Structures are given as C-alpha cells and as structure tokens.
Amino acid sequence: xxxxxFPKKVLTHYFVIVTLICLAMGIMGLFFDGExxxxxxxxxxxxILGAVSLLPAMVTxxxxxxxxxxxxxxxxxxxxxxxVLLMILVFTNGAEDRAVMIAFAVAVGLVYLGVxxxxxxxxxxxxxxxxxxxxxxxxxxx
Numbered sequence: 001x002x003x004x005x006f007p008k009k010v011l012t013h014y015f016v017i018v019t020l021i022c023l024a025m026g027i028m029g030l031f032f033d034g035e036x037x038x039x040x041x042x043x044x045x046x047x048i049l050g051a052v053s054l055l056p057a058m059v060t061x062x063x064x065x066x067x068x069x070x071x072x073x074x075x076x077x078x079x080x081x082x083x084v085l086l087m088i089l090v091f092t093n094g095a096e097d098r099a100v101m102i103a104f105a106v107a108v109g110l111v112y113l114g115v116x117x118x119x120x121x122x123x124x125x126x127x128x129x130x131x132x133x134x135x136x137x138x139x140x141x142x
Contacts, residue, residue: 010057012122013115018050020114024107032100052089056081079112 025046029036059078066074086108087101095101 006061009119010054013057013119014050014054016115016118017053017111018046020111021046021049021053024111028100028103028107032097032103049086049089052085053082055085075116079109082112083108 056078059081060071060074062070062074083105087105090101090104095104
C-alpha cells in the first residue's frame with residue numbers, strides 16, 4: 001500500500017521546518033553574535049538545513065501501520081539522524097565554538113519537537129473534520 005499523502009506531508013514538514021529554523025537562527029544569532037550582519041547568501045541556510053533535515057524522513061515511512069512503540073523508535077532514530085547530519089554540516093562549515101554547537105544541537109531538537117507538535121495539531125484537526133464528515137455520511141446527511 002502506497003501512502004499517496006506522503007509527498008504532501010514531506011512538503012508540509014519542509015515548510016514548517018524552514019520556518020522554525022529561521023526562528024531558531026534569529027534567536028541564536030541575537031544571543032551569540034547580535035552585532036553581525038549577513039549578506040543575501042544567509043537566506044539559503046534555512047532552505048539547505050530544511051532539505052537536509054528531510055533526508056531521514058524515509059525512516060518513518062512504512063507501507064503498513066506501525067505500532068506506537070515502532071513509531072516512537074523510528075522518530076527517535078530520525079531525530080538522531082537529523083542531529084548527526086546537521087552537526088556534520090555545521091561543523092564542516094566552520095563552527096568550532098562548543099557553546100554554539102551545543103546551542104545548535106538543542107535548537108535542532110526544539111525545532112524537531114516543534115515540527116512534530118505542529119504536524120500533530122494539523123493531523124488531529126484533519127482527523128476531527130474527517131470524523132465529522134463520516135458521522136454525517138453515516139446518518140444519511142449530505
């Protein structure tokens with residue numbers, strides 16, 4: 001069984017991730033280096049970080065329904081892979097300050113929690129709408 005909504009979910013994740021990365025970068029920038037100004041190339045950082053963050057999304061994909069325990073394991077594995085990929089990316093681009101690396105790792109975790117929280121809210125809202133439509137359909141109302 002192929003999940004037709006998987007590409008849509010990945011794209012939605014991407015935009016939520018990029019938005020939260022921009023927020024995290026702004027907060028970290030003010031805290032660690034508030035006087036620094038950037039060129040236009042800085043606008044590409046959230047887009048690149050967001051794209052790299054989507055690579056481990058395949059870990060959560062399954063053609064069958066997963067148990068709660070399996071999904072929690074896959075989500076933790078996905079978080080670990082995202083942390084490793086992004087830390088490698090940031091480290092290879094010159095970040096050497098330990099405090100910044102720790103703050104970055106924490107920010108990645110918070111963004112991950114934020115993305116999953118927002119997606120849960122959206123999925124929950126969608127499920128409620130579908131249940132309401134199903135209830136109307138079952139009553140014979142259209």
